[in-house]
Amino acid sequence: GESVGLHLPTLSVQEGDNSIINCAYSNSASDYFIWYKQESGKGPQFIIDIRSNMDKRQGQRVTVLLNKTVKHLSLQIAATQPGDSAVYFCAENRIYNQGGKLIFGQGTELSVKP
Amino acid sequence: GAGVSQTPSNKVTEKGKYVELRCDPISGHTALYWYRQSLGQGPEFLIYFQGTGAADDSGLPNDRFFAVRPEGSVSTLKIQRTERGDSAVYLCASTESGFITDTQYFGPGTRLTVL
Numbered sequence: 668g669e670s671v672g673l674h675l676p677t678l679s680v681q682e683g684d685n686s687i688i689n690c691a692y693s694n695s696a697s698d699y700f701i702w703y704k705q706e707s708g709k710g711p712q713f714i715i716d717i718r719s720n721m722d723k724r725q726g727q728r729v730t731v732l733l734n735k736t737v738k739h740l741s742l743q744i745a746a747t748q749p750g751d752s753a754v755y756f757c758a759e760n761r762i763y764n765q766g767g768k769l770i771f772g773q774g775t776e777l778s779v780k781p
Numbered sequence: 782g783a784g785v786s787q788t789p790s791n792k793v794t795e796k797g798k799y800v801e802l803r804c805d806p807i808s809g810h811t812a813l814y815w816y817r818q819s820l821g822q823g824p825e826f827l828i829y830f831q832g833t834g835a836a837d838d839s840g841l842p843n844d845r846f847f848a849v850r851p852e853g854s855v856s857t858l859k860i861q862r863t864e865r866g867d868s869a870v871y872l873c874a875s876t877e878s879g880f881i882t883d884t885q886y887f888g889p890g891t892r893l894t895v896l
Contacts, residue, residue: 767814767876769824774823
């Protein structure tokens, strides 16, 4: 069925290295994608979004890449810091949805080693 | 400014009991969402309000679940005859207008444990 999923459940990186978190989606009609960060005991926090008419979008230390051909999304975090340790979710919104109903993937846990 | 708040932060109840979970959205936000998050999983959509009305309740798992937003601000998620499988973190989010590209701001969630 339709889903938004992640390739890897856990990712461990050294402080200062770059991190890449991947996400696959199955519905080519998906129009809008969002990355969220969730720390333990907290709600998801918006990081960055991208629309389907874009291939790349950059924020502060983060970059999201969208490959519509293979239905793949990635989040790149530059110079990863201990404060980046969290679970990262990609989420999808579909243009024919009423309102902002999000479909979340399973999540990748990022662990940053000092 | 204040973010989305949810009360209680933790709720422990017994199987078969009734519970109410409260969400206070960001002031002025017209759209409000409820999600449920099981351990190790991403949030799962339950229901979406635009103003006072439920615009999409397709995610409610069965008729034991009900939500209201009578004045277009605070919302209450109500669960009747709770079951152990209802144990999860219930998250609330709000957006300014409900457009798909509006950022959803999440509260900290209510952790529900059904014994």
